[in-house]
Amino acid sequence: MPDGWNNTSLRELTIHLRPTPRTGFSCKMPRYYLDLYSSDGLTVDEEGQVFESRDRLRREAVRILPDILRDEMLEDDRAAIAVKVRDEAGSHVLEASLVICLKWRA
Template structure:
């Protein structure tokens, strides 16, 4: 089975994957990347600034074969007018 490497970037840190995972195909690698993105966002919730989390998937030859990104924006909205009159 081919080995895929999942490098991550959270806007501040780049973390290369030196071990990788043996997976059946690129579709399985895509599923793994999709599963990892929400965990990255949960672990590094921004302080109000937009943030994009990226996973780049490399094959055994070191070529990036897939890139997945998740953008997280937190906005403070003005209070809604009171329904009471």
């Protein structure tokens, strides 16, 4: 083992190695793009974000929906929004959506 390394360092390095179809193993964490579909149309995520796991990606997609919906509801009594997540290859890997409808009673 190289100087300065210990079992913990080796274990942390192993966690970040992931097999990929093209290159074998990669230390790079995947970048995902969260595109927003709302009444304003499509807002494309050009920068993307890196997530350490699919669970963190799922949590982020769900977390942002209420914030966006809150802004949408200021103008109307009905709103539907969706976050569609693309991977680096451009494939859609996850979709999260939220619909809310308010109805007044006489």
